[in-house]
Amino acid sequence: MSVMMHTAQRQTCIDACNACLQACEHCLTACLNEPDVQARVRCIQLLRDCADICSLASQFMSRDSSYAKQICNVCATICDACAAECGKFKDEHCQKCADLCKKCADECRKMAA
Amino acid sequence: MSVMMHTAQRQTCIDACNACLQACEHCLTACLNEPDVQARVRCIQLLRDCADICSLASQFMSRDSSYAKQICNVCATICDACAAECGKFKDEHCQKCADLCKKCADECRKMAA
Amino acid sequence: MSVMMHTAQRQTCIDACNACLQACEHCLTACLNEPDVQARVRCIQLLRDCADICSLASQFMSRDSSYAKQICNVCATICDACAAECGKFKDEHCQKCADLCKKCADECRKMAA
Amino acid sequence: MSVMMHTAQRQTCIDACNACLQACEHCLTACLNEPDVQARVRCIQLLRDCADICSLASQFMSRDSSYAKQICNVCATICDACAAECGKFKDEHCQKCADLCKKCADECRKMAA
Numbered sequence: 001m002s003v004m005m006h007t008a009q010r011q012t013c014i015d016a017c018n019a020c021l022q023a024c025e026h027c028l029t030a031c032l033n034e035p036d037v038q039a040r041v042r043c044i045q046l047l048r049d050c051a052d053i054c055s056l057a058s059q060f061m062s063r064d065s066s067y068a069k070q071i072c073n074v075c076a077t078i079c080d081a082c083a084a085e086c087g088k089f090k091d092e093h094c095q096k097c098a099d100l101c102k103k104c105a106d107e108c109r110k111m112a113a
Numbered sequence: 114m115s116v117m118m119h120t121a122q123r124q125t126c127i128d129a130c131n132a133c134l135q136a137c138e139h140c141l142t143a144c145l146n147e148p149d150v151q152a153r154v155r156c157i158q159l160l161r162d163c164a165d166i167c168s169l170a171s172q173f174m175s176r177d178s179s180y181a182k183q184i185c186n187v188c189a190t191i192c193d194a195c196a197a198e199c200g201k202f203k204d205e206h207c208q209k210c211a212d213l214c215k216k217c218a219d220e221c222r223k224m225a226a
Numbered sequence: 227m228s229v230m231m232h233t234a235q236r237q238t239c240i241d242a243c244n245a246c247l248q249a250c251e252h253c254l255t256a257c258l259n260e261p262d263v264q265a266r267v268r269c270i271q272l273l274r275d276c277a278d279i280c281s282l283a284s285q286f287m288s289r290d291s292s293y294a295k296q297i298c299n300v301c302a303t304i305c306d307a308c309a310a311e312c313g314k315f316k317d318e319h320c321q322k323c324a325d326l327c328k329k330c331a332d333e334c335r336k337m338a339a
Numbered sequence: 340m341s342v343m344m345h346t347a348q349r350q351t352c353i354d355a356c357n358a359c360l361q362a363c364e365h366c367l368t369a370c371l372n373e374p375d376v377q378a379r380v381r382c383i384q385l386l387r388d389c390a391d392i393c394s395l396a397s398q399f400m401s402r403d404s405s406y407a408k409q410i411c412n413v414c415a416t417i418c419d420a421c422a423a424e425c426g427k428f429k430d431e432h433c434q435k436c437a438d439l440c441k442k443c444a445d446e447c448r449k450m451a452a
Contacts, residue, residue, distance in 0.1 A: 018131045018171075025175035028274075032267045041258045048254075048274070049404050051175075055168055056395055058131075062138035062164075065388050067417055074409050081405075141387075145380045154371045161367075161387070162291050169282055178275050179307075183300050191293055244357045244397075251401035277401075281394055284357075288364035288390075 013072065013107040014061050020079060020097075020104035021054035027086065027097040034091065043085045043094070050082040054104060061111070073112040079105035126185065126220040127174050133192060133210075133217035134167035140199065140210040147204065156198045156207070163195040167217060174224070186225040192218035239298065239333040240287050246305060246323075246330035247280035253312065253323040260317065269311045269320070276308040280330060287337070299338040305331035352411065352446040353400050359418060359436075359443035360393035366425065366436040373430065382424045382433070389421040393443060400450070412451040418444035 028047040031040045057075040060068040083101035086094040141160040144153045170188040173181040196214035199207040254273040257266045283301040286294040309327035312320040367386040370379045396414040399407040422440035425433040 014135060021172070022127060022175040025172055026177070029176050029271065032270055037267065038263055041263065044258055045255065045402075045404070048402065049399065049406055051172065052395060052398065053406075053410075055172065056391060059134070059138055059164065059168065059391065060388065062135040063142045063384075063387070064139070065384070066420075067388055067392075067413065070413050070416065071392075074406065074413060077409065078406055142384065145383055150380065151376055154376065157371055158289075158291070158368065161289065162286065162293055165282060165285065166293075166297075169278060172278065173275065176271075176274065178271070180275055180279075180300065180304055183303065184279075187293065187296050187300060190296065194292075240361060247398070248353060248401040251398055252403070255402045277398065281398065285360070285364055285390065285394065288361040289368045290365070 009110060010061050013111045014058050016100075016104040016107040017054040017058040017061070017075070020100045021051050021058065023093075023097040023100040024048075024051035024054065024082065027093045030091070030093040031089075040089065043082075043089065046078070046082040046085050047097070050078050050101060053078050057108060069112045072108040076105045076108035076112060079108065122223060123174050126217075126224045127171050129213075129217040129220040130167040130171040130174070130188070133213045134164050134171065136206075136210040136213040137161075137164035137167065137195065140206045143204070143206040144202075153202065156195075156202065159191070159195040159198050160210070163191050163214060166191050170221060182225045185221040189218045189221035189225060192221065235336060236287050239330075239337045240284050242326075242330040242333040243280040243284040243287070243301070246326045247277050247284065249319075249323040249326040250274075250277040250280065250308065253319045256317070256319040257315075266315070269308075269315065272304070272308040272311050273323070276304050276327060279304050283334060295338045298334040302331045302334035302338060305334065348449060349400050352443075352450045353397050355439075355443040355446040356393040356397040356400070356414070359439045360390050360397065362432075362436040362439040363387075363390035363393065363421065366432045369430070369432040370428075379428065382421075382428065385417070385421040385424050386436070389417050389440060392417050396447060408451045411447040415444045415447035415451060418447065 024047045028044055031037065031044050034040060053075045057071045060071045079101045083098045083105065086098035086101060137160045141157055144150065144157050147153060166188045170184045173184045192214045196211045196218065199211035199214060250273045254270055257263065257270050260266060279301045283297045286297045305327045309324045309331060312324035312327060363386045367383055370376065370383050370386070373379060392414045396410045399410045418440045422437045422444065425437035425440060
């Protein structure tokens with residue numbers, strides 16, 4: 001049963017990474033097309049890093065890698081930073097992305113524990 | 114409304130790519146641990162390519178790239194080949210992976226059209 | 227000997243992809259920090275796609291994938307578009323990136339042939 | 340001048356990651372085709388993880404990411420493990436890969452410091 005719990009927790013984390021990655025990619029494109037793109041440079045850079053580490057975390061968990069926890073640990077750090085930066089912008093794509101980054105950070109911290 | 118249909122179709126394809134990518138990563142690890150790994154070399158190579166192209170397709174669609182259709186087109190080709198190869202093995206992970214590869218190929222063909 | 231020529235050509239293409247990928251990642255960060263970032267939105271989107279497809283092409287060639295040619299074919303298309311867009315900007319990072327994109331497109335076309 | 344030293348060190352690390360990634364992808368395909376593939380399962384799993392983290396490290400350094408050091412830190416850990424495993428096999432591809440993994444681990448440790 002603990003294996004099943006482990007599996008369920010991992011699936012939740014994979015889903016959170018996939019949702020976060022999609023939100024980051026979408027939000028990055030949307031930020032580039034906002035009139036105040038100049039104010040969003042830091043945000044865009046974090047979105048790029050966040051999408052890429054979420055993608056790797058999702059792959060490492062799916063393949064049951066020995067290093068999934070270490071990747072999830074870095075992923076949580078980048079997701080937190082990205083959530084904080086996205087949270088500064090009031091448009092819908094940034095607010096939604098901030099939410100999904102926070103959820104992903106929480107799930108990755110559980111996986112890394 | 115056609116935009117909403119487009120968006121729904123894209124989401125279906127992104128979800129199919131994510132499900133296929135996860136199944137391929139999982140199936141690759143499982144194949145490596147089967148007693149007849151030697152018979153699965155071609156399968157393992159296809160699973161590796163399939164996981165990577167699904168990951169890229171998912172990212173290109175999420176970012177609304179001008180090249181999403183071209184990537185989905187290659188993705189459909191690789192998914193078909195991977196489905197055919199996985200379909201040769203009777204274990205649960207290969208059968209499930211073959212199914213998800215077929216679904217992903219179908220969705221990617223719709224996207225590429 | 228034809229195998230050795232093949233190997234040498236592939237190495238040249240892998241190196242061109244790696245150089246192009248690095249230039250694109252660097253140029254993207256540099257473009258984000260230019261005062262006219264607003265004029266570079268299309269360029270930034272192409273740089274993102276170009277970096278990612280170069281990375282995949284490099285991996286597929288390194289692993290001797292059956293699909294390396296198909297990926298190189300898409301890579302050449304994206305590199306050409308990225309070279310054309312970067313070529314519009316006079317700063318050093320865009321000019322250098324345009325050069326490396328053109329070289330990568332040429333090598334990828336040879337590989338895909 | 341310290342900036343130039345920093346840049347030179349980073350380039351050395353990017354080159355080491357690219358060389359390691361190529362060697363890992365090549366070695367993985369070669370291991371799959373060895374008659375004793377069954378004995379190489381752990382090696383193949385590490386090669387897969389090592390190729391992917393080297394790819395991400397190369398991209399994060401190229402884009403001058405705030406998280407390049409953290410990724411390089413994980414990369415050094417995985418490269419060390421992969422070098423140790425590859426070092427157990429006497430064929431040329433594993434010996435060469437072990438060498439390039441060790442060099443990459445060393446460069447990544449310097450970057451992460």
